Amino acid sequence: MSTSQILKDAKAGMEKALENSKKEFAGIRSGKASPNMLDTIKVEAYGSFLPLNQVASVSAPEPRILLVTPFDKGQAKAIEKAIRESDLGLDPAHQNGIIRVPLPSMTEQRRKELVKILHKLAEDGKIAIRHARTDARDKIKKLDGVSEDEKKSAEKELQKVHDDEIAKLEALLKTKEAEVMAV
Template sequence: MATIKEILQQSRTAMEKGVENSKKEFGSIRAAKASPQMLDTVRVEAYGSHLPLNQVASVSAPEPRLLLVTPFDKGQAKVIEKAIRESDLGVEPSNMGGVIRVPLPSLNEQRRKELVKVVHKLAEEGRVAIRHARTDSRDKLKKLDGVSEDDKKHAEKDLQKLHDDHIGKIEALLKAKEAEIMEV
């Protein structure tokens, strides 16, 4: 039979997982910042076959709204530029002496609002995970034998505090991500 301390520790672990999962999910939502992974879907016709961009060039993000593509073979620059332009990313690359600059357009208001809705949905999933952990632990506490009612009440208060702390962490993550998305 588990003790109050063990039940609270299991609950804390489950709640931490909920927060970490939310943090990871939020990270996958791209705000206005450039990321080299944005060009992972681009395929370039080179050396007689279609290759992923990262096999014919290196991609870096030196500024928040700019990607730099440096071809391994300078002769491939035109082909790479064309492949990026024809991709469905809606970007307009420009060749600057063997280095291709890919400026990213800023997100429009409607797209930002859609991303905020997605982030709110992900935050709610995190909150639900934390509530489930609290409910499971509360049920375990109620079934404990040989423990006084006072100890059970104190444990439930501790459990509620754990719950509130973790919900607060998700709210803080949500506010930060929302601000990052809405930043113009």
């Protein structure tokens, strides 16, 4: 394995961690309704727990309302229960096979709680990026037949990639934090 291959693998791992953080940030509620908000909800259906998007379609026809349309009308009660019991603090209403999920206006305290959650998710993303860097650094140090200068150069490049990915994550965090705190 060459240093360029190790760097390429490390960059892919770091980008994967960044994408994961992006998805988790999308699940945090900001001021307006987003179908992604319900992505983390699992529904008990057909004897197992399935992601909500596999048993229903979610749309946001208005800024403060989500519409959940079950693929199987018999699953409406289970979907409603899963949404109600999630930690999102939502109160769905079932009517004619469609579940309406009104989003309550957020208080200042709730916004601050969400910002804390965002910071925790961002820290998890940073840890994943650091793990990718550490693994790559260890592989570089163990390479045989490669000069010390080449190893040092690869480590510097690895640190630069790491710093770039952390900066991207910080930018994502700042954007989402501003979105959550906006009234």
